[in-house]
Every structure is written in C-alpha cells, then in structure tokens.
Amino acid sequence: MHAFDLGKGLVKFRHCKKDIFCSFVPQNCPICGQPAVSSSSLKDAPVSIPSPFVNGHKERCSFLLKPTEGTFLGDYDGNSDLHVGVTNTAGTVYHYNETGIHKDDLGWEQCVCVPLIQPDMYGLINQWDQHLDEFCAAETWLPCRYEEHHHNCYTYVLEFINYMLSAQERQRLSKCEFTEKFVLPRTKRTSKYITICKQIAENDFYFIDCFD
Structure with missing residues (x-):
C-alpha cells in the first residue's frame, strides 16, 4: 500500500x-x-x-506547514524539522530560510493548512498580495538576518500575520497564542x-x- x-x-x-x-x-x-x-x-x-493534508498551491491567503524535507506521509517521523509559509491569492507560497525569501509554485502539495481570512473578506483579499510583497521587501528578511531559533520561517509568517492584523487595527497574536489556537489542533490530528x-x-x- x-x-x-x-x-x-x-x-x-x-x-x-x-x-x-x-x-x-x-x-x-x-x-x-x-x-x-x-x-x-x-x-x-x-x-x-x-x-488532513491539502495541496497548498490551491489554498489562498493561508498558513501552510510541511516537513522541511520530503512529505508527511512519505518521510516524516515525528521529529523531523518542519517548515512554514504563507500563500498569496494565486497559491504561490512565500517562505523564508537562510537564503532569504522564496516564492514557490511547486513543492507544497501535501501540507497542513490554516486559512487566515474568511472567503467573504473581499477588501482584504484584494489588498493581500500587495501587502505580502511590501512586507517581504523589508530588510528584516534578508538572508543575513536569518537565525535558526529566533528569526526563522515561523517568525516570518507570524510577523506577516500580525502585520495584516495591525492593518485591520486588530490585536497582535503572540507565538504561543497562534500556535495553541490555530496550529496545535491541526498538528495533533495530523499526527x-x-x-x-x-x-x-x-x-x-x-x-x-x-x-x-
């Protein structure tokens, strides 16, 4: 099988x-x-x-999580490193690592997904790609700024989420809040x-x- x-x-x-x-x-x-x-x-x-897995390239305006190497079903052993990204409205995955910002149209076909906005939030959806590109242009996300434990792919995605929350004058989320409320329920089901x-x-x- x-x-x-x-x-x-x-x-x-x-x-x-x-x-x-x-x-x-x-x-x-x-x-x-x-x-x-x-x-x-x-x-x-x-x-x-x-x-619990989706093709991330078919999910817009979403948080994605997958193994850094391989796939969940083919390679993941429960201890392997994980990598995260965020999609634009076309399903391109933006993510950050030691070589900087990347924009992938392939490679995220088996992911855990957390939608970040409601489908009827048309105003925010129309502005999403512009905000994402502006956010990625900041010097904060240069390769030299990368640090494995404190300034990594998760930092990048969470900071973008908070960037969008601030644009809506909504309260920022801490790493613990976002992880416990949105990520852990999905990763437990995935496990x-x-x-x-x-x-x-x-x-x-x-x-x-x-x-x-």
Whole structure:
C-alpha cells in the first residue's frame, strides 16, 4: 500500500467491538472474517476520515506547514524539522530560510493548512498580495538576518500575520497564542492520521477498542 493512496483519506467502521481503520471497506472483517458491514446498526456503518493534508498551491491567503524535507506521509517521523509559509491569492507560497525569501509554485502539495481570512473578506483579499510583497521587501528578511531559533520561517509568517492584523487595527497574536489556537489542533490530528496510515501501510488495517 502506498502513502499516496492513504493521502486521499481513510474509512472507519465498527466490528468486533473495535473501531477499524482501512483505506477502503473490506467485504469481511479483518479480525473475525465475518461480513464487515451490517445494516442493523447505524453506529457501526462506515464513515469517511478525510485526509488532513491539502495541496497548498490551491489554498489562498493561508498558513501552510510541511516537513522541511520530503512529505508527511512519505518521510516524516515525528521529529523531523518542519517548515512554514504563507500563500498569496494565486497559491504561490512565500517562505523564508537562510537564503532569504522564496516564492514557490511547486513543492507544497501535501501540507497542513490554516486559512487566515474568511472567503467573504473581499477588501482584504484584494489588498493581500500587495501587502505580502511590501512586507517581504523589508530588510528584516534578508538572508543575513536569518537565525535558526529566533528569526526563522515561523517568525516570518507570524510577523506577516500580525502585520495584516495591525492593518485591520486588530490585536497582535503572540507565538504561543497562534500556535495553541490555530496550529496545535491541526498538528495533533495530523499526527494521529500519520500513525494510523503507517499501521495500515504495514498491516492493511488498524484497530482500537471502542467503548460506547
């Protein structure tokens, strides 16, 4: 089973008092061999578990997170370095590292995404690209200013978010506030999804006890 297939999403159904996760609903339960799906109980019916990953180049005005090297499903081990960026209205990803500002139209096809504005905020959307380019032109983001722990890709994106909040006369977000409110809920879900996918890749299914 390939990681690419698992990136499309999973299914979960109940059988043998277990929640069973697979890439598709099998004809028979992989635990007991009996028919997997019963029409007698709605709670046992299969449900779709969507992938937490998106193609970042199709997401506008968003915060993106991915492994610095490789992909979440193919390479990420839970300890690998992560890299973040922000998209313009065309899905170009702006990001910052030791060589300065970069603008990518490829390479962010499997990301965790945090939308930064509502779809109906037309005035802000129309100004987004101009603000992003002006922000990136500051000497703050020259390669020589890069510092791995204190002036990095995350600093860059968070400062742009606060730049846009200030333009709207809204309160700035601290690193802890943004991380805890917007990033951690998504990365926790991502971690669980990756764990399940790795088990399915090895064993074709994964199960846990259900208690209700």
